[in-house]
Amino acid sequence: MSDAIQLLVGTRKGAWIYRSDAARQSWRAQGPIFLGQIINHFVADPRDPNTLLMAAATGHLGPTILRSTDGGETWVEAKRPPAFPKTEDGNGRSVDHSFWVEPGHASERGVWWVGTSPPGLFRSADGGDTWDSVEGLNEHPQVLDWFPPEAGTPDGAIVAGIAIDPRDARHMYLATCSAGVLETTDQGETWRPLNQNVEANFLPDPYPEFGQDAHHIALAPTDPDRIWQQNHCGIYRLDRPGERWERIGAAMPSDVGDIGFTVVPHVRDRDTAWVWPMDGTEVWPRVSPGGRPAAYRTRDGGGSWERQDRGFPTEQGWFTVKRQAFCGDRRDPQGLYLGTTGGEIWMSGDEGETWRQIASHLPEIYSVSAAPR
């Protein structure tokens, strides 16, 4: 393994892999891979970097999981993709698409998790070849309260993210679009909402036990008790064992706001994280506010934010960045990478001080994840 980076890129029309040199200066594309398939998430296995998984669907065919064990040279389809149990009356749920793919805990080689639309959680113990429904969530007595069929995003209700405590394989969090954050301490057998002080301004009770729309959550790598959340209603931080989230987005400039899809914690500094604000006013254009794209960085746990826009268009830049499409590497200084709804990939080699475009003209980007080569 070298200092070079590979970016796994999932788009609305297929997947690509971009590989850098050691300096992260030049990039070479491999792809398209599975041209025409909708790739919602494309990730490498940190326990075995040659293993790659992607969640694939098309507009009309059913969803599946595609796997490579040779770094993306060859691919096989999951023998049994995520699917809800068959019901006797045939009216049960069916997976429309897998949305989030998460490698299991470091101690559990071969274990993977997938979050789906409609909301469901699935586990594989064989490297992603066969998938089982996680009954503790999918058959939970409150499943219809947490995931009412009428709730959700324009692309359907989702499990929007999965985070696993690196100290304890049994401790996991889910981000969901209609129950907020859910927590388990027994690896999915039981769940409880974890949403205190998180707003849901689209419900009669704006601070309910559940019902929030958690767009994205991420644990600070050096302090997994610190959870960053980009919510439909702002940016939040929670320090466990605390239960009450703090709306750290309140410190964002008022003309930019604190709405967005994603948040990226610094790989080494628990107080640093980046967000990518989008326009969440009126009908929610979901574009860069004012047509001026920028990342925002906090270095004090969300007490203050600084704009980082050097290199991005200074006007008429209307793209945004989706949940899985903003990430960092593990280098020092940390590299940052984002894929836009306009099919561009941008990177920063200096922790957001400057940005440069490294790819353009791709389809709408859904997912960018960085892994060592």
Place this chain on the structure above:
Amino acid sequence: MTIAVLIPSQLTAYTDGVTRVEAAGATVGGVLDDLDRRFPGLKFRVVDEQDRVRKHMRMFIGRAETRNVAAPMRDGDELLIFGALSGG
């Protein structure tokens, strides 16, 4: 029992590019199961886990459309699978 099956372009990645194959089965679901044995993964992309034909997929026994995987097939029938290519 031999059923002639028409494979739509979206699924020819499973059949090595072949658009017409022969399969066996007493029902539509049985034919799809037979196809899935030979072309693993194909069935789930046409029919969901509740045995519902996916929204934009259409199947015909001869000229008669069916969305019922229990529909019977007879020796010599033709099963036509089509996938909508609508959208952008």
